[in-house]
Amino acid sequence: MFDSLPDYPLKRRWREQIFPSPIVVALIQRQTAVSHPHYLLIQRKRGAYRGQWALVGGKWDFGETLVTAVTREVKEETGLDAVFTALRGLVSERLIPPDHENIGAHFLIFVCELSAPAGSASEQSEGAVAWFSRTEIETLHAKNAIIPSDYLMIQQFAETADSIPHFEAEMLTVLGHDQEHPSRLIRFERINGLETE
Numbered sequence: 001m002f003d004s005l006p007d008y009p010l011k012r013r014w015r016e017q018i019f020p021s022p023i024v025v026a027l028i029q030r031q032t033a034v035s036h037p038h039y040l041l042i043q044r045k046r047g048a049y050r051g052q053w054a055l056v057g058g059k060w061d062f063g064e065t066l067v068t069a070v071t072r073e074v075k076e077e078t079g080l081d082a083v084f085t086a087l088r089g090l091v092s093e094r095l096i097p098p099d100h101e102n103i104g105a106h107f108l109i110f111v112c113e114l115s116a117p118a119g120s121a122s123e124q125s126e127g128a129v130a131w132f133s134r135t136e137i138e139t140l141h142a143k144n145a146i147i148p149s150d151y152l153m154i155q156q157f158a159e160t161a162d163s164i165p166h167f168e169a170e171m172l173t174v175l176g177h178d179q180e181h182p183s184r185l186i187r188f189e190r191i192n193g194l195e196t197e
Contacts, residue, residue, distance in 0.1 A: 001096055002094050002096055004096075005094055005096060005104050005106065008104050012100075012103050012104060013103055013104055013105065014095075014103050014104070014105035017105060017106060019106075020092065020106040020107055020108045021059065021105075021106070021107050021108070022059070022060035022107075022108050022110065023057060023058065023059060023060065023107045023108065023109045023110070024057050024058065024059075024060050024066065024069045024070040024073055024109075024110045024112060025054075025055040025056065025057030025070075025109055025110070025111055025112065025150070025153065026040075026055060026056045026057055026070055026073065026074050026082065026112055026113075026114045027039065027055065027088060027111060027112065027113045027114070027153075027154065027157060027158050028040040028056065028074065028078075028080070028082055028113075028114045028115070028116050029113075029116070029158065030116050030131065036133055036134070037133075037134070037158075037159065038131040038132060038133050039131065039132055039133075039134075039137065039154060039158065040056060040078065040080075040116065040121055040129060040130075040131055040132075041053040041054060041055065041056070041129070041130060041131075041132055041137075041140075041146070041150075042054055042055075042056050042077055042078070042126060042127045042128070042129050043127045043128045043129075043130075044126065044127050045125075045126060045127040046126075046127075049147050051145075052145060052146060052147050053132075053140050053145055053146040053147070053150075054146065054147045054150045055111075055147075055150045055153060055154070056073065056074055056077045056078055056129070057070065057073050057074075057077075057109075058073045058076075058077070058126075060110070065168055065191075066084075066087065066110060066112070066166065066168070066191070067084040067191060070084060070110070070112045070114065071083075071084060071114070074114060076124060076125075076126070077124050077126045077127075077129070078121035078122065078124065078129050079121060079122040079124060080116055080117065080121050081117055082114040082115060082116050082117065083114060083115045083117070084112060084113075084114055084191075085112075085113040085114055085115055086112070086113045086163035086164075086166070086192070087110060087111070087112055087113075087163060087164045087166040087191075088111045088112065088113050088157040088160065088162070088163060088164065089111040089153070089156060089157045089164065090108065090109070090110060090111070090164065091108075091109040091111060091149070091153060092106070092107075092108055092109075093106070093107045093108075093109055093149055094106050095107075109149075109153070111153050111157050113157075113163075134154075134158075137151065137154060163192075165190060166190065166191045166192075167188060167189060167190050167191065168187060168188075168189050168191055169185075169187065169188045170185075170186040170187040170188075171183050171184065171185055171186060172184045172186055
């Protein structure tokens, strides 16, 4: 079934995708007085997941660094000025419809851990936001009230010390075969926490 996705006509692909779309999502947690972490989720107002709870995040815009993309999405969706901590995982998520009337999609999801500053998150245009304990997240899952893959990303990547090496590379180059302008490396840097420009 999923092997047929590469053969889907453009009109049956989400936004006529040619390549998987990069998506950033944030695992944002805070400790409570009893030391049980709570995670920030958003209840989507629009789209295929309308009404379901999800990790905060969205599309990675052309030209942005990973850190810029995920912190921008968190600010847009929650009002928080969160701080990037680590890249926790990468998920290749393929979506196939149950019938021929709907569209398929393919996303590369970069799961990032961020720390939240003091203060409260607030609802923005994308939907309501709230903090949930792991027990409450289990309840959401039992009620089919959280996106299933987001639930599993929390299970897999939250509360782990493992991180994926994350490097930012920048080059000054002319794409093509112009030998008069050799490529020049500007930056190749491992990102661990705050990004340096």
